[in-house]
Amino acid sequence: MPFLPQGGLEVPAAAGITFAPDPDHLAASHIVGLAPPGSELHPFTMIRSALLDHARASGDRIFAVTSAEPGNGKTHIAANLALVLARIHPTALIELDLRRPALGARLGLPDDYAGVDDYLAGECPWSATQARIQGLDLTVHRVRRQRDTAEALLASNALGLALHNRQAVDTGTIRIVDTPPAILSDDLALIARHVDGMLIVAEEGRTTGDALREIVRTISPVPIVGTILNRSISAPVRDADYGYYRNGSGPA
Template identity: 30%
Template sequence: MFIVETKPKSIAAESYRTLRTNLQYSSFDKEYKVIVVTSSEPGEGKSTTAGNLAMSLAQGEKKVILIDCDLRKPSLHKRFKISNIMGLSDVLIGREVIENAATRYKKNITVLTSGKIPPNPSEMLGSKAMTALLNELQGIFDYIILDTPPIQAVTDSQILGAKADGVILVVKAEKTKKESVQNSINLLKKVNAHIIGTVLNGVDNKRNKYYYYYGEKK
């Protein structure tokens, strides 16, 4: 479950609202509609961050679609407890339309699961069909949040980062090494992805664990 939904008055939920506000203010000169959420390595909390950010934006009366773009190890269908019989991969190959594949989870938030795991995830995410889908969705939703694989594991996040308006990099406190973060930033810069900022995940503030947005990366 997601902390923004289960414990809306917690420090963690408030931190996601701060992230939402910072994101909206960061859009002053350039509108960020398509946002990639990634991490350097597995287990740093990118899917949790993507889900909570999407919910927080939806609670702020924005229409949001959250897409599981991890076509290798998808997890959003488990977190939201919804079906993954069809999803993104089925839409991209033309087997399903977005209206049938996506699930309206709650008011203002729609979830598109990964669908069937394809043999060629990178090619699928880099396809013209993916670009066309993102363009279509921008006419329907205020925000499109893409939960993507760890950037140092595969090229998928770089591919989507190049298509997106901005990237949020999730860093796990006391786990992610500085060199790993810098390498991830360099990989994103190689494709001219715009790094909006970084989320520090799992900071232990006495007895409360929370997520904290700490600024824009130039």
């Protein structure tokens, strides 16, 4: 039985899709998580190793990626980290920025199936929002369209049920959550109550100490398991380096 969410999209009730990413589209979006070993991939594999070590030691499995403000690179970080994780470990990438969704466009996902926003609005089951990525143990749950009622949707019990769904728990799936920026609303605080730890993306020369302290206050008592310095201006640029992850630290 199909359902018809707001906007007139007809989608099979419990389907989701299977998707093969277009390498050219990923390259144009600076998504390198499927690339062969090299200077662009290496920072993400280092972060992956540190995060897996933390997960094995702590039992944590749900990690949100956030930043102080838009444009700091959090979606870029979340997408690439999820892709490199999925090369060796079951992974889910979940978008929860309902105000400015970008993940679907970055990955080249179609827009003719249900999204996380539809699920949170009670218009479909969680399984209908998944895009299973061919060749990887990865499912992506992207937001289909911008929602003006973001805070009400994120405050619903449905969010916790999705992030802690039985299949993910039973398989030990690591869930990477792409969140809204911290300083624009209280959306991050609503999400933080459902995650095990936070990865904070800071942009050198732009992210201030006050902004980082505001993130810590917003997510407390959720621990910060890692910080990533994005677009560093303090390290030399290699020809193959397009400007991301020149310096950074993995989970503490």
